[in-house]
Amino acid sequence: MSPAAGKTEPYHKTRYKGGGGMWSWILHRGTGLMVLGFLFLHILDTSLIGFGKHHYDTFVNIYKTAWFRPLEVLLIGAVIYHSMNGLRVILVDFWDRGVRYERQLSVAVNVVSLVMFVPSAFIMLKPIF
Amino acid sequence: MKVQLKIQRFDPATQDKPVWGNYVAEVEDNGRVLDALHYVKWYLDGTLALRRSCGHGVCGSDAMVINGVNRLACKVLCKTLDQPVTVEPIRGLKVEKDLIVDMEPFFAGYRAVQPWLVPDDTDPGGRERLQSPEERARYDDTTKCILCAACTTSCPIFWGDDTYVGPAAIVNAHRFIFDSRDAGDRERLEILSAREGAFRCRTTFNCTEACPRGIKVTEAIQEVKRTILYRKV
Numbered sequence A: 001m002s003p004a005a006g007k008t009e010p011y012h013k014t015r016y017k018g019g020g021g022m023w024s025w026i027l028h029r030g031t032g033l034m035v036l037g038f039l040f041l042h043i044l045d046t047s048l049i050g051f052g053k054h055h056y057d058t059f060v061n062i063y064k065t066a067w068f069r070p071l072e073v074l075l076i077g078a079v080i081y082h083s084m085n086g087l088r089v090i091l092v093d094f095w096d097r098g099v100r101y102e103r104q105l106s107v108a109v110n111v112v113s114l115v116m117f118v119p120s121a122f123i124m125l126k127p128i129f
Numbered sequence B: 001m002k003v004q005l006k007i008q009r010f011d012p013a014t015q016d017k018p019v020w021g022n023y024v025a026e027v028e029d030n031g032r033v034l035d036a037l038h039y040v041k042w043y044l045d046g047t048l049a050l051r052r053s054c055g056h057g058v059c060g061s062d063a064m065v066i067n068g069v070n071r072l073a074c075k076v077l078c079k080t081l082d083q084p085v086t087v088e089p090i091r092g093l094k095v096e097k098d099l100i101v102d103m104e105p106f107f108a109g110y111r112a113v114q115p116w117l118v119p120d121d122t123d124p125g126g127r128e129r130l131q132s133p134e135e136r137a138r139y140d141d142t143t144k145c146i147l148c149a150a151c152t153t154s155c156p157i158f159w160g161d162d163t164y165v166g167p168a169a170i171v172n173a174h175r176f177i178f179d180s181r182d183a184g185d186r187e188r189l190e191i192l193s194a195r196e197g198a199f200r201c202r203t204t205f206n207c208t209e210a211c212p213r214g215i216k217v218t219e220a221i222q223e224v225k226r227t228i229l230y231r232k233v
Helices: A020-051 A053-063 A066-094 A099-128 B033-044 B104-112 B133-137 B156-160 B166-177 B185-192 B206-210 B217-230
Strands: A008-010 B002-009 B019-026 B063-066 B069-072 B085-088 B095-097
Touching (some): A020 A053, A020 A066, A066 B217, A099 B217, B104 B166, B166 B217, B206 B217
Parallel strands (some): B002 B085
Antiparallel strands (some): A008 B019
C-alpha cells in the first residue's frame, strides 16, 4: 500500500515535545544512573584493598589523573541535580500544594543546582589548567 | 488555506515499517486538523485510516500526535500550527493501521479501577442519593474526562509499560474516590497502590499538558497518591 496521492518518504521517529517536567524526569534518571555507576566503581575500587595495597593504589591513581577530573565534575553535577530534583519530587508528592507550584519549584531546582555546581566545577577544574 | 501534511502511514498487514505520506489539503481559514485529514481521505487518498466520531471534542476518538504533542484533531486549528503539520498515531499502543491504534491496554487500565458508583449498604428509600454542591465540587474536575487517551499516551512511563493503569484510569478512579455517595474507595485504593498503580507516576506533567479537557491530571493523581498514603477521603 502506498498513498495514492502525495509522495512518501522514509519515516523517522519523532520526539514527543514534552515540557520541562519530562526533561527533568529524563535528567533525574540519567543522573541517577551516573551516580549508581559511580557507586559500583567505588565498590570495585575499595574492594581492591583486599587484594593488596598495590592494586588499590594503582586504581586510585587513575582517579588522580587530569583526564579523570572532568568525569568527577560530571559526577558532582549529577549528585547535585539528582538531590535537588529529588527534593522537588518529594514536595510534589507529599505537599498538597506542591503540584500547583510545580513551575516555580522546577525553576528553583535549576537555579540552586547551577549555583551549587558552577563554583564546585571551578574549584575542581582549576588545578588542571 | 493550504495545509501541508506529513502523516504517518503504516499497514502492519503489508508493510514492515511506517512511511511518511505527504499531502496538501485545502481547508477553510478556521479549518481544523480533522478537516485537513478529511480532505486527504475524501479527495486524495481513501486508504487513510483514522478514528473520529463527533468531530467536536466530546467523544474523544481522534487523539493523535500533532506536531509532536497529543491533541484532538478536531480541536486544533491548522492556522495555529507550523507547517508541514506532522500527524502520528498516539504512542505506546499497537498501531492497527495509520492513525488507528489498539486501545485495549488503555481500556484495561480504565476497567481495572472499577469506574462505576459503588453504593453503600444504606437504603435511600426509593429516592436519589443526595449530595451537597460542595461535595459535588470535590471531584468536578475529573468528571470531564472523555477517555481520549491523550494523557495516558503522553506518559513516558506508559510508553515503556502498557500494564501501568495510566493517568486516565487514575483520573476516573479519582472521580469516584472523592464522590461522597461512593463506598468503593477501599478496593479502588488497593488496586491503585499496587505496582502498576498510581505510584508508577513520575510527575512529568505531560498528561496535564496533553488533556484536551483541561483536567489537572497530575494534581488528581497526586491527590490519589496522598489518599493511599494517609487513607483519608
